[in-house]
Amino acid sequence: MNLVVVAGSGNPSLADSIAERLGTRVCRSVLNRFPDTELHAEMEESVRGCDVYVVQPTGPPVDRHLMELLFLADACRRAGASRLTAVVPYFGYARQDRRANGREAVGARIAADLLVVAGFERIVALDLHTVSLEGFFSVPLEHLSAVSLFANAIEELVTDKSVIVAPDLGAVKLAERYGELLSLPIAIVHKIRLSGEEVRVRGIVGEVGGRAPIIVDDMISTGGTVEAAAAAMIAAGCIPEIMVVASHALLVGPAIRRLSALPLKRIVVTDSLPTPEHGSLTLQVVSLAPMLAETVTRLNVGESMTELLSHR
Structure with missing residues (x-):
């Protein structure tokens, strides 16, 4: 299946490095804001029938980068992508994995659910704050370790x-x-x-x-x-x-x-x-580019990921 790399604004240089190691380039997309600050996301190239990997850490500002990731997923899905994988080197909200006082939101679960609702069929993350987060996802999580x-x-x-x-x-x-x-x-x-x-x-x-x-x-x-x-x-x-x-x-x-x-x-x-x-x-x-490029390659062709995964 044809492999495509898409990038949000969270870390475009890392996405470029991954794409370069894969012998390709980042697929062109548009992320902008309307005057009322609403986000608009649009693909400028075809991804129909492709295996799409959206590279976007959800670091500060966390909410903005999370919304970009969700909107890019929806844009790719509606443009006909065959498979969607979120490559999230840093997963924001990972520390909100439980209720400490009994009356707060479990932010990690909300973020995990949103990624699935947006259409992602697999998540790639690195050194999550706690391994228990794997249970928050209803789709496969590839938890890498550095x-x-x-x-x-x-x-x-x-x-x-x-x-x-x-x-x-x-x-x-x-x-x-x-x-x-x-x-x-x-x-x-x-x-x-x-x-x-x-x-x-x-x-x-x-x-x-x-x-x-x-x-x-x-x-x-x-x-x-x-x-x-x-x-x-x-x-x-x-x-x-x-x-x-x-x-x-x-x-x-x-x-x-x-x-x-x-x-x-x-x-x-x-x-x-x-x-x-x-x-x-x-x-x-x-640099994570070599590891993430290898991960994308293996997922694209269905090879084992065992030696790349976290076992802590």
Whole structure:
């Protein structure tokens, strides 16, 4: 089946890189706003009978990018696309996977339902905030992992003094995978979230004194988790040369200010989102284009995805 790549405005450079590796180009489309801010989406080329992959992370502004993804899906479906797959390197609303207080919406379920209603028959995502999100989708979810990419990228920086650190209990399995790949011990920071921007550390399990921490997580949002974990490890006597490895670099709100004040040797992220302004921070970006192009190729021809999928 003829393969077509479509891009929203969430990360067009990543879509271009994927298309280039596939030996094609991004199919032309139009996304604009009417004077009253209503979104309008239209395909400028035929996708009839095609296997269409819409590349669109739903990062900030989340609602705008989510609506673009839904409208592009509908435009392609109505234009006769035979199969629709959403390639969502960063899935917004993933942290809203349960009710913490009993009276709020479960945003992850709403977003998942909208993608299915729009016509997507398969979803490709990377390092979701929680693996339980797979149960929210009534269509297949291909949950990819960047762990092996990161392990290869930082291997030469690892020493016998390094330690993998999970900044909270939710990142423990992720830390274990890094520990196995890099043959390093792990430590776990026990945190309590006070608000969307503030966290408090209650303790550290594992030895960080005299070691160089490598904090691993799925995302860096406001930097509060990294800030709290780093402060706790410095107090515990770690080597003040901290590395942070995270799949999604949101870096919103006070993130740059917080991270700039820490003794960070390097921050390693993917290009799941456009590279944000990062001031004087040493930011290393690992490209997802090869992995996502390989994923699209395998899905198009029906090959196994086992070695690309997340198993955490």
